[in-house]
Amino acid sequence: MTLTELKYIVAVARQKHFGHAAEACFVAQPTLSVAIKKLEDELGVTIFERGGTEVSTTPLGAQIVAQAERVLEQTAAIKEIAKQNKDPLAGPFRLGVIYTIGPYLLPTLVKTMIQQVPQMPLVLQENFTVKLMELLRQGELDAAIMALPLPDQGMMIQPLYDEPFVVAMPRDHAWAERKEVSAEELKSETMLLLGNGHCFRDQVLEVCPEMSRYSTAGDGIARTFEGSSLETIRHMVASGIGITVLPMASVPDLDAKDGMLRYLPFTAPAPDRRVVIAWRKSFTRQAAIEAIRKAVLACDLPGVTMLDEAPSTQ
Numbered sequence: 001m002t003l004t005e006l007k008y009i010v011a012v013a014r015q016k017h018f019g020h021a022a023e024a025c026f027v028a029q030p031t032l033s034v035a036i037k038k039l040e041d042e043l044g045v046t047i048f049e050r051g052g053t054e055v056s057t058t059p060l061g062a063q064i065v066a067q068a069e070r071v072l073e074q075t076a077a078i079k080e081i082a083k084q085n086k087d088p089l090a091g092p093f094r095l096g097v098i099y100t101i102g103p104y105l106l107p108t109l110v111k112t113m114i115q116q117v118p119q120m121p122l123v124l125q126e127n128f129t130v131k132l133m134e135l136l137r138q139g140e141l142d143a144a145i146m147a148l149p150l151p152d153q154g155m156m157i158q159p160l161y162d163e164p165f166v167v168a169m170p171r172d173h174a175w176a177e178r179k180e181v182s183a184e185e186l187k188s189e190t191m192l193l194l195g196n197g198h199c200f201r202d203q204v205l206e207v208c209p210e211m212s213r214y215s216t217a218g219d220g221i222a223r224t225f226e227g228s229s230l231e232t233i234r235h236m237v238a239s240g241i242g243i244t245v246l247p248m249a250s251v252p253d254l255d256a257k258d259g260m261l262r263y264l265p266f267t268a269p270a271p272d273r274r275v276v277i278a279w280r281k282s283f284t285r286q287a288a289i290e291a292i293r294k295a296v297l298a299c300d301l302p303g304v305t306m307l308d309e310a311p312s313t314q
């Protein structure tokens with residue numbers, strides 16, 4: 001039995017698909033399948049039920065996978081303990097960031113980290129919340145910056161900042177000269193949203209639940225469009241296709257009057273999101289987490305409210 005084999009069975013249990021698990025582990029599917037079959041033969045049990053389009057875990061297999069997760073987490077903790085005996089701020093730090101935060105936070109954050117903690121370079125990865133959580137559990141990331149709510153329990157989290165939402169529209173829109181807009185008014189507009197998988201999409205749908213119906217109902221599909229990134233959607237709005245909701249940090253100048261877009265705040269209470277940093281409970285480089293938190297607090301993000309709260313368990 002090897003740690004690699006344990007990593008493979010955990011990946012299959014989470015992905016419910018051998019091919020997708022192999023991609024997540026950066027190996028060929030035959031390599032992963034052979035290793036798992038070898039482990040099953042060694043243990044004399046069947047861990048996965050194979051058949052159909054989705055792989056399922058047997059009851060006994062579920063217990064084995066749960067234990068494998070604990071073993072992998074403890075293995076990562078051993079490595080972190082060894083690092084902490086040296087300098088917790090020395091060496092690379094693997095940080096994940098969701099797509100709707102990365103482009104607006106990372107340029108300033110990286111510059112600040114170089115100034116404040118030059119001995120701890122950041123190894124960065126942008127991805128969806130679900131994927132970042134998986135990489136955290138597997139020990140492939142040290143921490144991740146995401147927005148609440150998180151899909152899993154068991155992580156340590158510390159608030160970083162609260163970020164309000166704003167409405168973006170073409171400069172010739174009927175609302176362009178207004179001071180603010182209510183969430184209720186959005187349901188009468190052609191809305192542009194991020195595609196499935198983006199947590200910001202879900203947060204926008206909470207602001208205006210009617211959009212969820214338009215996204216799925218056949219008679220309303222023409223009233224909602226989906227984009228792959230906030231910048232794609234921003235350009236679509238500028239072309240006059242519709243309006244959208246953006247996080248404040250993505251807006252360079254809320255009061256700008258000379259561009260293709262106009263931005264309006266929401267009427268109070270304005271919808272917002274809480275951005276946090278999350279890490280495994282077993283992660284021991286607490287000084288590194290604190291260094292990143294302080295660097296984020298030092299970033300100049302327009303319109304956000306920086307927070308100084310104690311960490312808690314999600």
